Amino acid sequence: MSTTADKLVSEIRALPDVEKLRLVDAILTDLDKPDPxxxxxxxxxxxxxxxxxxxxRIPTVSYE
Structure with missing residues (x-):
């Protein structure tokens, strides 16, 4: 990892779990880009x- 990433990891570890979850959500949202x-x-x-x-040509299965 880069020095910047190491610093971020250290700072993130000090955050409350709620803030960590907000970061996870933000990162996943950023990574989840549509692919045409x-x-x-x-x-x-x-x-x-x-x-x-x-x-x-395709067999079906009843919901019931």
Whole structure:
């Protein structure tokens, strides 16, 4: 880790748990960026599954 990261870790350890959780949430939110390529792949997969369902090629399971 860099010196800056080491300092941050040291400061974070001194924080109350509530503040640590706020930091975790902020970091995860920052890292969770949308990826257009993944969105495109999932949209295509959904279209294929829907087409397979409509054509009767995909078996279904009753909710009940």
């Amino acid at each position: 390529e993944i969105d495109r792949i999932w949209a295509e997969e959904a279209r294929k599954r829907w087409a397979g369902y409509k054509a009767g």
